[in-house]
Amino acid sequence: MAAPIGDMFSLCVDSSKVSSYVEVRTIDKIKGKGLFAKKPIRKGETIFIERPLVSAQFLWNALYKYRACEYCLRSLETAEENARRLSGNPSLILPHPEQCRVRKELHQMCPQCQVMYCSSECRQAALDQYHRTLCLGLSQEDPEHPINKLQDAWRNMHFPPETSSIVLMARMVATVKQARNKGHWLNLFSQFCSRTANEEEEIAHKLLGEKFQGQLALLRNLFTTALYDDHLNRVSAAPPSDALADSLGPMRLSPE
Numbered sequence: 001m002a003a004p005i006g007d008m009f010s011l012c013v014d015s016s017k018v019s020s021y022v023e024v025r026t027i028d029k030i031k032g033k034g035l036f037a038k039k040p041i042r043k044g045e046t047i048f049i050e051r052p053l054v055s056a057q058f059l060w061n062a063l064y065k066y067r068a069c070e071y072c073l074r075s076l077e078t079a080e081e082n083a084r085r086l087s088g089n090p091s092l093i094l095p096h097p098e099q100c101r102v103r104k105e106l107h108q109m110c111p112q113c114q115v116m117y118c119s120s121e122c123r124q125a126a127l128d129q130y131h132r133t134l135c136l137g138l139s140q141e142d143p144e145h146p147i148n149k150l151q152d153a154w155r156n157m158h159f160p161p162e163t164s165s166i167v168l169m170a171r172m173v174a175t176v177k178q179a180r181n182k183g184h185w186l187n188l189f190s191q192f193c194s195r196t197a198n199e200e201e202e203i204a205h206k207l208l209g210e211k212f213q214g215q216l217a218l219l220r221n222l223f224t225t226a227l228y229d230d231h232l233n234r235v236s237a238a239p240p241s242d243a244l245a246d247s248l249g250p251m252r253l254s255p256e
């Protein structure tokens, strides 16, 4: 059975380029959706290129000041600058500097919070999608800001190597908050949300022990506080809605 139009896959790939190779089909209610080849694919052939819906640096990386575009994660520093910063050795020389093309003349900064972008295109795309809602302005370094508290809590639960970032969730919710057509985005995101999320959490608690129960409750609490806080809504035209509250419910991103 063909997957409904407007699924996450068709949003994240260039559908005109991908359609001849593969298609998304719903297998059944238990397995959910799958990607199926429509014709034989030769070794080495590119079948699709996926753009991330949202992306974010790991929070420990960001804390150690890895310089990357806030939107697309392109490095804003050369490998040599990176190695000098991390080693504390300002005279370190790395071979093949020509392999690191960093175009500093194109870099842009958010004038409110000073986060950096690789280009004006990325700055505008972030602003249009989620940054209007999540820009911390002068509170960028304020440990009491709800978003910073959320990030701090996440870091304290996820020591390196990190495998995910709570910022991805925050950007998804901010995307809905800023979107003109909220129903469209909620519908897309709902494809990620398991209706049995709460049941699964309880199973996880049984397996992992009591301390994780508090962690999930704490994260949920901080997350809700952070994304409903009035001063986060200063620039955003969209007040939180019931539908958005529903979207905040599941903290997990597991496909149905």
Ligand SMILES: [Zn+2]
Residues within 6 Å of the ligand: 069, 070, 071, 072, 073, 074, 117, 118, 119, 122
């Ligand atoms: Zn970028």
Ligand SMILES: [Zn+2]
Residues within 6 Å of the ligand: 110, 111, 112, 113, 114, 115, 131, 135, 136, 137
């Ligand atoms: Zn900003």
